[in-house]
Amino acid sequence: MDYAAFLKEAASGSLKQVLLMAAIIFPLMLVLEIAKDLNVMDKLSMMLHPLMRLFKISHSGAVPLMAGLIFGISYGAGVIIDAAKSGELDYREMYLINIFLIICHSLFEDTALFVVLGANGVFLIVSRLLLAIIVTLIFSRWKKLIVQNAGMHGAGGVESRHA
Amino acid sequence: MVTTETFKRGINKGITTTWELAKVVVPVYIIVTFLSYTPVLKWFAGVCQPFMHYLGLPGEASLALVMGYTLNIYAAIGVMTTLPLTGKEVTIIAIMLLLCHSLPVETAVSKRTGVNGTVMVTIRVLLSILSGVVLNWLI
Numbered sequence: 001m002d003y004a005a006f007l008k009e010a011a012s013g014s015l016k017q018v019l020l021m022a023a024i025i026f027p028l029m030l031v032l033e034i035a036k037d038l039n040v041m042d043k044l045s046m047m048l049h050p051l052m053r054l055f056k057i058s059h060s061g062a063v064p065l066m067a068g069l070i071f072g073i074s075y076g077a078g079v080i081i082d083a084a085k086s087g088e089l090d091y092r093e094m095y096l097i098n099i100f101l102i103i104c105h106s107l108f109e110d111t112a113l114f115v116v117l118g119a120n121g122v123f124l125i126v127s128r129l130l131l132a133i134i135v136t137l138i139f140s141r142w143k144k145l146i147v148q149n150a151g152m153h154g155a156g157g158v159e160s161r162h163a
Numbered sequence: 164m165v166t167t168e169t170f171k172r173g174i175n176k177g178i179t180t181t182w183e184l185a186k187v188v189v190p191v192y193i194i195v196t197f198l199s200y201t202p203v204l205k206w207f208a209g210v211c212q213p214f215m216h217y218l219g220l221p222g223e224a225s226l227a228l229v230m231g232y233t234l235n236i237y238a239a240i241g242v243m244t245t246l247p248l249t250g251k252e253v254t255i256i257a258i259m260l261l262l263c264h265s266l267p268v269e270t271a272v273s274k275r276t277g278v279n280g281t282v283m284v285t286i287r288v289l290l291s292i293l294s295g296v297v298l299n300w301l302i
Contacts, residue, residue, distance in 0.1 A: 006200045014192040021188065022181045029180065030173035037165045073269050074188075078180040080276045091277065098278045102269065102287055103262055110264075113236055114257035117243060118250055128261055131290065147279040 021074055028067065028075055051133070055096050055140040060088040065097050072106035095146050099139050104132035187271040195233055195267055204229055218259070218292075219299030220252055231260040232288070233267065255298045263291035 035044075045062035052062050064083055068076020080097060083089045089097070107125055115121040139145045198204055204226075211225040218224075223246055231239030239260050248256070266284055274280045 001200050006197060010193040010196045013196060014189045017188055017192055018181070018185045021184055022177070025181050025184070026174070026177035029176040030170065033169050033173035033176070034165055037169050074184055074272045077272045077276050078184065081180065081183060082176060084276060094276050095278050098273050098276060098283065099286065102273060102283050103290065110236060110261055113240055114253065114261070117240065117248075117253050117257070119254045119257040123254070124257055124261060127258065127294075131262070131294070135286065135290070147282050 024071060024075055025078055028071055028078075032063075032067070032079065054133075055100075055136055057093045057096055057140075058089070061093050061097050064089075065100060068097070068101040068105045069107050072109065073101050076101050076105060091148070092146055096136055096140050100132045100136040103135055104128045183275055184272060187275060188268055191267045191271050199230075199234065199238075204233065217299070218295040219255055220295075221246065221248075224248070224252065224256060227256060228259060231264045232291075233265075235265045235268075236260055239264070251302055254302070255295055258298060259291045259295045262294060263287040 034040075036042075042063075045059075045066040048062040048065055049059055051065075052059055055061075060083060064076050064079040067079040076097075080089070080094055084094055107128070111121050111124050111128075114124060208226040208229045211229065212222040215222050215225050224243075227239045227242035227246070230242050239256075243253070243256060266287065270280045270283055273283055
């Protein structure tokens, strides 16, 4: 095994990964805060309100969902962590948003990569969205599927973990 | 109203969120990169090879799936560009990988929000394989 090459790739790769995340998270958080104070994000994520009602999630769940759909799961998770800390979302709501986002996230960036190789982009986006909606709907109606993590009960799961 | 408070809050949240994610992403990235230098990933792809025809894919495509599942979509695409794939095969791999990729990093990130990682991984792998089988049958 080439240890020098491994160390180089691990060091530069993970640093790049963190910088890449920071490069998106900082502007995203700034834009989100500005949008919050201008009530823009409310309007944009309002498009997702019918979905929220379908899943029986409070409307504040639409913001992290929209962030994840556009910017990717890490950034969606960032907004979810933030929303959970401020007590806007309970455990079930966070869980359902996560289910949706693990199936369908960074809708435009990821899809573009495969379109370059010859896949049909519209087909990829539509089937992924549909699948995410169906699976999340099943989870939202079947309580047993909401698995609790050890030591976490109901609302404020993240809160208790970080306390 | 947008004030300097807005920017202060944004930057503060940027710092805490980046830190929360970095704590998870860096160790996982190092471990998976280490594995990619050992024969482990190639060995696993070899184990998967006999099952690839259920997905309508050539045997070598298993390496693309394994790289995508464990590392990221970019690594998988790197492998895909070395294979002669038809349009149907590209679409099948694309859907499978879009549903399920970068599992160690993304699951770790989603666990930070407090959800169960095993459940998330199970859903993604199952959906990915199922969609491959169904697509192979449909198109």
